[in-house]
Amino acid sequence: MLSFIELFLAQQWQVTFASPAALSEHRADLGALNVDEVAIELNSTSFDDWIKPLQPDIVLFDRFMMEEQFGWRVEKCCPDALRILDSEDLHSLRQARHQLLKQQLRDDQLDIPALSSGSSLPALYQSMTNTDLAQREIAAIYRCDLTLMISDIEIRLLTEHFNVPASQLIHCPFMLPRERPHKPAFIDRQHFISIGNFRHAPNWDAVLWLKQQLWPLIRLQLPHAELHIYGAYPPPKATALHNAKEGFFIKGWVDDAHQVIREARVLLAPLRFGAGIKGKLVDAMRNGTPSVTTSIGTEGMIDPLEVWSGEQANTPVDFAQAAVRLYTDATQWQVSQTVGYQILNKRFDQTIIQARLMERITALLEPEQLTAHRLNNFTGQMLRHHHHKSTKYMAQWIEAKNKQTASEARVAGAIPLDPTH
Template identity: 40%
Template sequence: MKKVLIIGHGIPEPRSTGAGVYMAQLIDLFLQGNYELHFCSTAKAPADDLLIVKNIPYSQIQLNSDSFNAFIKALDPQIVVFDRFMTEEQYSWRVREACPDALRILDTEDLHFLRDHRRTSNDPKPPATLSDLAKRELAAIFRSDLSLILSKPELEVLTSIYQVPESVLLHLPFLEKNVPQRTELTAYEDRKDFCFVGTAKHKPNVAAVKQLAKLWPLISKEVPGAKMHVYGSYFTEELKQLHKPSAGFLVHGFVEEVQTKLQQHRVLLAPLQFGAGLKRKLFDAWLSGCAVVTTPIGIEGIGEAHKLPFMVADDLETDFVNLAVTNYTQEYQWDQNRQEGLALISEHFSWEKRAPSVLETLKSYALNKEEFSPQNPVGQMLWHHSLQSSKYLSKWIEAKNKT
């Protein structure tokens, strides 16, 4: 049985977050492929049930220590997955030295530098001038044998703008099992109110909640009696201060079963102004029977904005408010919205359709790793020169700790 080691950025996040869902999916994918799976990170042993329930061995590893080299050499995995580029920077050179034949896979989650650029510039286009963050993340992608890319637009950005060879990229979006029919979900008349879901650890979510607080008086004026429910984790005091029951704007914070809440509400509002990757909240909303109103950034990688005018608003001040009201008050549009959402998931994000081909690709790369290296000369150059400062700083810290 082939071994896979996932080096986590930390303990896997709760499955209510996009990153948590994606990691759980990655674990399920390897298990379906009959791989022997191991997980490690610098964090203490997890209390989270994701690893425990699936009976996945966990090891706590150290930064700047050759104990990791001994650990991975003894494990001898055929595939090593780095959970985001920061982990690749820390451990890829050690993996390469201790297990040179292992396939090194970078799990990008989304392009951090693209999200950060959109946040600071208010420009959705990829940056022409690379920030230090962009240089680090792109270098990790070039160095890796294969990188998992969440959305097709990001894959196109990497290949067309930054000249990353397609041969070292694998499009792996969220994949859904057992997509329900809309007729199986709670009916229009049995639902009420608007909702938003998102962790405050994610800056696009924080900005979206603040935007909703500004838009809510305009929306509630058109839909008297309706309420806005905001769910999520790690809410700051600033976000909690937006809680105004008298105005129908309710900031709940963390809830255990967010899917149950979504099944009670009629429309999810996601006025996302920047971001990257795929927006998990849209998937969760449609799968729970909600309609969705969002922005071009929100729908990116899921559907084409110009084909979905009944759910995608270009203008937050006017279009977004109008779509929120019509999707809430007009049952036909509400049903069309969620029908289209479930169709997009069934067509493009089906586990049954995509998982087998992804597993075949991973198997092929692991068996024929040497065939792809010549197609990535930049990666070869980076391995010749890059990471030397990180490598030798790590060795210096390691030596210092020993003395």
Template identity: 40%
Template sequence: MYPGNAPFASASRNTKPRGQAMSAPAKRALLIAKHWPEPASTAAGRRTLDILDLLADAGYRVEIASPAQPTPFQAKTGYGEHPIEVNESSFDRWVRALNPALVIYDRFMMEEQFGWRVREQCPDALTLLDTSDFHSLREARHQALKSGQPLNLFHPIAEREVAAMARCDLTVMISKVEVELLKQHFCLPDWQLHYLPFMVRELPDLNTLPDFDERQHLVMIGGFKHAPNRDATTWFAQEVWPQLRSLLPGVECHVYGAYSDHAMHRLSDPATGLRVYGRTEDALATLARYRLNLAPLRFGAGQKGKILDGWLSGTPTVTTPIGAESMAPEDAWGYPLSDAPEQFAATTAHLYRDQTAWRSARDAGTHALETEFSYAPHAAAFIERLETIAADLDAHRNRQIWGRILRRTEHRAEEFMSRWIETKNKMTDT
């Protein structure tokens, strides 16, 4: 009924022209991205561009480099964009000439691939790791869910991710929960971590958005390259929807997501009202047509863009404890958080039918936006943190004994593997 194909516009993005003339040469900020940012496909892509916009506002000249293939859905950022290759020394000459003052690694894999090269060619560049979410925590929760075993945080991926954090000057975390986890369980110091959530420049005007009686049906949204979204859709279709249908006869649930595939579309059952679509033209406009937004996440990490978009569109969200984590306190949702199918279905039915409860949940979301996600204080604190570190980078690095140890020769496996692959490739070519 409501399928679409074009990317959506984020209400939290800054849309002013970039690259404006400056009276003095701008410092360069280089993002080394795992994928070209796709704000219409993933919340991570939108957050990445929000950070780049913030840096541009602060006077940086922003450049993006990525080894990924271009896609039809990547953003037209207006920033410098540069294709790069892994295991290729041409990157060394290029980054040395670029001479960035700030280098941001988009997830720990990019630090592993390019961090040692940046350290050699641009030793004075401040290096920052943006985890997007704590990848290791998400993976640990996924394995615990599949195996039924207790959560194991200390696995090989965690070792790699925390090592990348130690090698960088600062790690940006989107979740306060994950900041505390890194401090308590992985012994990372507070001065090496910075909390930077989703940032919202303007609050929604609820008076201009459809009210309870103007909305109908349920909606789910989230890119299907993200394993938690695939699991949530499957679990909802198999465990929750059969119960919810009996509680809300005639109500449909429409699922939207970038990169939908055959496995996801097989869950669609128009006879029962469950419909799985692909991309939506505009996430906020789409969400604003529905009465409730569902986020039945059973594992994951970080903050959840689908919940943020629900709040921005004035659409209350029913979620689980994992979904609620790092978004708002457990007692701030207006309903009991649960990942039990029966309770999730009962909560959804109650909010769908009860206008007072619906408005209470909607207002709670708006309050969370106002108190936790306001752009100005978070942007100012982030830029101040960067400037403080850059003002005495040597002293900052001298405090990072484990980072210094991990940068020594005997702990440089990624560098030597990359050099070996590059040499092998050259021998093969000749």
């Protein structure tokens, strides 16, 4: 989201960031970028009163849930605004993989490649098609004028199996500069690292897999090795896994994630489900830190036959052996670091991605182009009609109920506690 804000500011556009979420202690300082911040409410006409005089030319929804809540209000108050959805990743794909993983674990038949995309796209479609989340998410994609997709694999899934028109989507992965500052050498680094928000289900599953199976196998070969696990919001069940004797350290939040990744020798990301592009693996490459991950982890960053910046492994034994090799072999480590830089320059060149995105947005800002684009998306018009009607009346009902509850609370608060008064 910050990369989009910075791109739009570079166009000399005025940017306003509006959110119904509570302020986080780890939030970015948007004020330093001269970006206006506005608190908005769910199910409230106060949003209409705010956005109608603003009349933005573009509205960017952060994930489909925001489009569900505010899309009908934007269309009502600002019908000419270009509506863009930033999908982040395909949430329904991640959910489907999570359910498949649970089933495989129950059946004791874990097969990570079967959970990944590529040749299994039809199977993933079958797992997703009847889910409420997929229907909601893909409906939001249809209702918007353009959806930013971070993974080309997910674009294939949407266009080839859900029949979403390619004109509704644009591939927009992380936009990164090509410059690579000096990084510490192999000999100057130590320890394994794993990083990720503990509230994100794939990250928590990875921590458990490390604790229960992977790390014990690595320690058998490297008895003095240490694994430092970082991430925001570690719950008590996570901190309880900390064990210094086993070299398993739960570190929690860190102010500078890039620094701790840069100081580590190898990053471990044993992801058994997920979607999109994994930020931790991109950050590892940016900091010259090779990684060991699964085929789920590398999805959307390399083609099936391309070499990874480290190693891919999908079984506990293979994963542990790969981690040991990468940690102890300076030559392989150096080659993997170089491959990481090559992947970044090939896949995440901000100059190329920004130009492609701005060309698409600029074209759609032309009134005639936008009108024609919307006319060619009858499915989106139909979904907006039905969704907006139902969401509108539900939101109005919730707003009326909230007002009634607040009024009753005020009346109740005015009644004296002493009945003799």
